[in-house]
């Protein structure tokens with residue numbers, strides 16, 4: 001694929017204090033853009049200065065939400081080189097989302113070429129501080145000016161990038177999670193397994209309610225019985241019950257997280273029993289009451305491995321591990337970030353160098 005590169009004449013000042021990056025506020029100097037038209041396919045791949053885009057007010061994405069996205073990171077290692085964590089998995093998943101939303105797929109090798117090219121142009125934006133990284137957001141949306149409901153004929157694929165710190169302002173401090181019993185995020189047969197904006201829009205009301213009660217995230221239950229645990233929305237969830245890691249199985253309504261998959265693979269390698277199965281919130285509460293709920297943690301690209309300190313289900317508030325990070329959670333965090341930042345050998349074949 002040929003990619004045209006147009007560099008900015010007005011490079012921005014890079015953040016001086018990398019401890020204050022926050023998440024997703026700051027954008028680099030460039031972005032990747034490629035267009036799709038029915039009959040022509042994907043065309044005009046380019047890296048251009050980061051900036052606003054012109055869109056018809058009738059653009060289909062604004063009305064019917066035909067949009068998908070991904071999230072991955074570029075990490076700087078101690079020797080200054082830059083690397084990605086399993087980027088192939090992101091672009092494979094992007095095509096799975098694309099298929100569900102009738103969006104034209106992008107060959108994984110083309111998406112990877114776009115990723116490498118745009119990060120190479122903005123490589124000086126990859127933070128130098130431990131825990132900070134360049135968060136990368138590829139996305140595709142339908143842009144035809146048309147008010148009828150049908151799949152688009154015109155799409156944009158873009159990649160924007162944001163030097164970021166921890167997703168949660170609390171860093172590695174345990175997060176408090178509120179179990180949602182009124183609304184649901186997704187149902188089987190719906191779009192829960194895709195990364196599409198609508199899934200996140202569906203979560204906002206509950207997230208607001210949770211914030212009012214001083215909980216930072218919402219844990220979703222299944223859309224039919226509201227009994228079985230699904231995911232948090234910004235991350236998958238795992239429970240350590242009596243030494244065994246249990247996480248909800250993927251059955252169409254849960255996102256197939258790359259960190260989730262990696263954690264399961266690490267547990268297998270370490271000889272820790274890790275099971276994907278249906279798990280009800282009642283089972284978690286019972287394990288808590290029996291003193292067997294050892295640890296709870298979330299997994300996600302943005303969240304990495306994030307300890308859960310409090311879980312509230314109705315009137316029941318469970319404090320997990322004295323609101324401190326658990327042993328396995330810490331080990332997984334150290335191993336994942338160790339590989340990502342090049343401090344530990346990549347014995348799983350997960351690292352791709354820029």
Ligand code: COI
Nearest residue numbers: 071072234300301302303
């Ligand atoms: C990610 O972990 O990269 C995501 O896309 C989740 C998002 C809520 C930040």
